[in-house]
Amino acid sequence: MSPDRVIVIVYTTLYRKGGRQFPIVANTLAREKKKSGFAGEIISRAVESKREVLEIFASLQSAGKLISEFHFVGHSGMYGPMFGTVAFPEQFSPYEWETMQIPFAPDASAYFHCCRSARWFAPYFARTFSVNAYGFFWYTTFSRSKTRYRYASATAATEVLYTIGCKGRKSHGLAASLVKFSGFMPAEEMKMFGPRPLTGDPSYNKVAALYDAAFTDITVRRDEWEWLNQHLPGTSELSVLDIGCGNGALLHALSERIKYGAGVDESEAILEKARQRNAAHKNLEFAKINSPALPFGDATFDVVISLMSFRYLDWDPLLTEVRRVLKPDGRFLIVDMVTVPVKRKEYAQLIRDKLRTMFGRRTNPDFKANLQKLVSHPDWKKMLEYNPIRSEHEMKWYLESRFAGQKMEILNLGWNARIVAFDSGPVAEGVEVKLSYP
Ligand SMILES: C[S@@+](CC[C@H](N)C(=O)[O-])C[C@H]1O[C@@H](n2cnc3c(N)ncnc32)[C@H](O)[C@@H]1O
Numbered sequence: 001m002s003p004d005r006v007i008v009i010v011y012t013t014l015y016r017k018g019g020r021q022f023p024i025v026a027n028t029l030a031r032e033k034k035k036s037g038f039a040g041e042i043i044s045r046a047v048e049s050k051r052e053v054l055e056i057f058a059s060l061q062s063a064g065k066l067i068s069e070f071h072f073v074g075h076s077g078m079y080g081p082m083f084g085t086v087a088f089p090e091q092f093s094p095y096e097w098e099t100m101q102i103p104f105a106p107d108a109s110a111y112f113h114c115c116r117s118a119r120w121f122a123p124y125f126a127r128t129f130s131v132n133a134y135g136f137f138w139y140t141t142f143s144r145s146k147t148r149y150r151y152a153s154a155t156a157a158t159e160v161l162y163t164i165g166c167k168g169r170k171s172h173g174l175a176a177s178l179v180k181f182s183g184f185m186p187a188e189e190m191k192m193f194g195p196r197p198l199t200g201d202p203s204y205n206k207v208a209a210l211y212d213a214a215f216t217d218i219t220v221r222r223d224e225w226e227w228l229n230q231h232l233p234g235t236s237e238l239s240v241l242d243i244g245c246g247n248g249a250l251l252h253a254l255s256e257r258i259k260y261g262a263g264v265d266e267s268e269a270i271l272e273k274a275r276q277r278n279a280a281h282k283n284l285e286f287a288k289i290n291s292p293a294l295p296f297g298d299a300t301f302d303v304v305i306s307l308m309s310f311r312y313l314d315w316d317p318l319l320t321e322v323r324r325v326l327k328p329d330g331r332f333l334i335v336d337m338v339t340v341p342v343k344r345k346e347y348a349q350l351i352r353d354k355l356r357t358m359f360g361r362r363t364n365p366d367f368k369a370n371l372q373k374l375v376s377h378p379d380w381k382k383m384l385e386y387n388p389i390r391s392e393h394e395m396k397w398y399l400e401s402r403f404a405g406q407k408m409e410i411l412n413l414g415w416n417a418r419i420v421a422f423d424s425g426p427v428a429e430g431v432e433v434k435l436s437y438p
Contacts, residue, residue, distance in 0.1 A: 005040035005068045010047045012074035015082045024161040066105035076114035077394045080121040088401045093314035113163040115139045118191040126193040134190040136165030149185040202386035206379040208269035214370040218249040223411040224335045241301045244309020248274025255281040264289045292317035299327045310336045311389045329426035340392035350413045
């Protein structure tokens with residue numbers, strides 16, 4: 001083994017009160033790697049921000065060292081490792097990963113010892129960096145054994161600790177908890193993903209026609225439309241940017257009330273639908289984007305909207321751009337779907353929302369039929385594999401940290417998903433996006 005090879009183990013201790021167990025897991029791993037005969041340097045380090053991760057990669061690169069193995073020990077969101085704190089969470093967005101230089105050795109592997117990392121992130125990482133990437137499909141827990149759940153008290157001194165995957169929902173449920181605590185829960189083996197190319201188009205291109213047929217009229221999104229109307233400033237002089245504008249149905253519905261509207265989207269096929277729909281509206285234009293960069297001058301818009309698209313976007317880099325293109329005191333309005341199981345205390349609202357939705361669909365049979373065609377289509381299911389939605393807390397913690405004092409609202413409840421909305425409030429001129437990394 002060449003001496004310029006390194007194993008890098010990074011762990012967090014602050015996000016979700018990460019606690020004292022993560023360094024023990026990292027040290028256990030480092031000892032085992034040493035014992036396995038790895039001849040190079042083993043770096044085990046706490047990282048609490050994206051900046052600290054980038055600093056490690058940059059210093060290895062300038063020292064001419066190559067990473068044989070990269071390990072992350074901590075918490076994760078659907079789109080990968082979390083840093084920072086709950087009050088100010090940080091996560092590399094896809095664009096940040098894709099533009100990052102990581103000095104991997106040609107035969108390198110990356111291991112993500114965190115919840116649900118095999119669902120989207122490990123395959124994505126493998127593709128992006130051409131390495132083998134490993135993750136857990138299920139939720140992780142601390143254990144004194146690598147192969148089976150063995151209870152480890154959060155306070156007892158222990159030298160050896162692992163992060164293992166345990167089948168089941170996060171709480172594991174009563175039956176699964178009994179199996180787990182009685183020591184019969186086998187640890188989930190980490191799943192390996194090679195650097196395989198995409199099978200299919202991850203964008204909305206293939207589903208553009210089906211999506212356009214279902215959402216011809218944006219007002220079928222009744223709660224979302226009402227909320228946006230309540231939060232849009234009541235002047236006809238507005239200039240509005242719609243990010244992830246899809247088939248342009250929102251700007252179409254707003255076109256008579258605004259001075260200028262621009263829609264941007266990454267899917268050329270769906271933009272074509274937007275251009276066709278709005279050909280007669282000379283105050284609207286549409287542009288394709290392929291990064292968080294927005295093709296507009298500073299202080300162009302009174303309002304920026306992201307309707308059902310924020311989940312897919314590159315949060316931190318995009319916010320820098322949104323602040324740049326907003327006029328002083330402009331607003332960013334976000335409406336989106338997030339996942340979270342309904343709570344018992346929300347049942348009454350759930351029933352009300354379900355009845356309203358059922359009634360709405362009954363009075364609009366075309367929408368109901370076209371929506372069914374869309375969501376049952378294999379191309380839609382394939383697209384969702386590459387574009388999963390976020391958990392409620394991820395979006396809530398993120399937005400409420402970036403726009404202090406503003407709260408996320410719930411517009412409509414489902415069993416496992418819900419529609420939420422967020423109004424940034426007036427974004428003051430010159431307010432810098434708080435970032436801990438370059
Ligand atoms: C669920 S659709 C919503 C479309 C429209 N806003 C609506 O409410 O009908 C999500 C849209 O986000 C777009 N999108 C996904 N990722 C994007 C990205 N990184 N940048 C820009 N648009 C993106 C998709 O192409 C798609 O048109």
